[in-house]
Amino acid sequence: MSFSGFTAPWWFLLLVVVAALAAVYVVVQRVLRKRMLRFANLSMLERVAPRRQGWYRHVPVAFLMVAFLLLTVALAGPTAEQKVPRNRATVMLVVDVSLSMKATDVQPSRLEAAQVAAKSFADGLTPGINLGLISFAGSATVLVAPTTDRGAVTSNIDGLKLAQSTATGDAIVAALSAIDTFGKVVGGADGPPPARVVLMTDGKETVGTRRAFDAAEDAKKAGIPISTISFGTEDGVVEIEGRRQDVPVDDDSMREIAKLSGGEFFKAASAEELRRVYDTLGEQIGYEKKQADASRPWLILGTLVAMAAVAGALVLGQRVP
Known part of the structure; x- marks a missing residue:
């Protein structure tokens, strides 16, 4: 990857933080699953923790990670040849x-x-x-x-x-x-x-x-x-x-x-x-x-994806991710 087209490429260090957040989310999900399986009475488990949605319950978090990526690119100051x-x-x-x-x-x-x-x-x-x-x-x-x-x-x-x-x-x-x-x-x-x-x-x-x-x-x-x-x-x-x-x-x-x-x-x-x-x-x-500066499209897209992540979390899980 070439950083010659960015005015502040050091902002890409935030991608390490984004990757760490994604890893923490995966770990937390596995830990929660193990804790829930400790219940001996499965019928009680169904009443206490109703069956949750399938894979799509992770969509809001995935959207949020994508938003972080897009906003990181915007912060790095992408440039493009413009007239x-x-x-x-x-x-x-x-x-x-x-x-x-x-x-x-x-x-x-x-x-x-x-x-x-x-x-x-x-x-x-x-x-x-x-x-x-x-x-x-x-x-x-x-x-x-x-x-x-x-x-x-x-x-x-x-x-x-x-x-x-x-x-x-x-x-x-x-x-x-x-x-x-x-x-x-x-x-x-x-x-x-x-x-x-x-x-x-x-x-x-x-x-x-x-x-x-x-x-x-x-x-x-x-x-x-x-x-x-x-x-x-x-x-x-x-x-x-x-x-x-x-x-x-x-x-x-x-x-x-x-x-x-x-x-x-x-x-x-x-x-x-x-x-x-x-x-x-x-x-x-x-x-x-x-x-010239070309960060505006990345900023707009990142903001829209972040808003979609919040909306999806409220609809699917009644909470912010």
């Missing part, structure tokens, strides 16, 4: 608003589908997460610094406007800078809260003062993984200044950015897939698995 909301974390949501996002290969358009999914993601995050928003095209703009105010984020998502070019690297740099600034403000004895960048884009980097791959390596050094979402299809087409242009998604670049930063790559070719990706990220970011 608990994060109390502190920083997430920067970085959304591509380049002109390719007006492609309608995802209905009603890439941008509108992205806005709906991003707002759902923001609303669904656990309250302890500080969420910020950055939009980028030819340059990156911090629209909302990390905050627990979801209203500020969703209102700015509604206001996203398209622009030319795609400066993915600059957007990552802006996200890292916002996280660093926020961390210095809220960081206490435990240091800045854990952070992550969620980068959603549909196209290849075209401009910028910092290459996306170099920025991803900076994120790796800072311990900030980037979850990249490549959104759209290979068949995207837009009209720019009267010209029809193909705007296929750039999965390879997004996959490499995630790899270099220590994050994860996600592919979303439809609005529904994008929603599922955001749901997955919400679970990963908003919750963490910890060893």
Whole structure:
């Protein structure tokens, strides 16, 4: 038996006491039986000590022993891996608003589908997460610094406007800078809260003062993984200044950015897939698995079994065991 899952395993020493009580009960029952058989007149024995119930008269005591076992486990402090909301974390949501996002290969358009999914993601995050928003095209703009105010984020998502070019690297740099600034403000004895960048884009980097791959390596050094979402299809087409242009998604670049930063790559070719990706990220970011107290079920079950033992004793023997 492993005691690694208990916070106070020394309470299991009480099992010795439980075993001793069970042994004493057996001995006492045998002694009482021998004393009763000393009566010479069996008919008098029947009148003085009426025939008692069979084996089931021992059921209340058996229940009581089981209750002691269950309560001992509860006292030992069992733990279990449980999903608990994060109390502190920083997430920067970085959304591509380049002109390719007006492609309608995802209905009603890439941008509108992205806005709906991003707002759902923001609303669904656990309250302890500080969420910020950055939009980028030819340059990156911090629209909302990390905050627990979801209203500020969703209102700015509604206001996203398209622009030319795609400066993915600059957007990552802006996200890292916002996280660093926020961390210095809220960081206490435990240091800045854990952070992550969620980068959603549909196209290849075209401009910028910092290459996306170099920025991803900076994120790796800072311990900030980037979850990249490549959104759209290979068949995207837009009209720019009267010209029809193909705007296929750039999965390879997004996959490499995630790899270099220590994050994860996600592919979303439809609005529904994008929603599922955001749901997955919400679970990963908003919750963490910890060893938490699991004694309550043992305590409840032990108490119920003890009550059943008392009730059974009163019904069968008109006394408490």
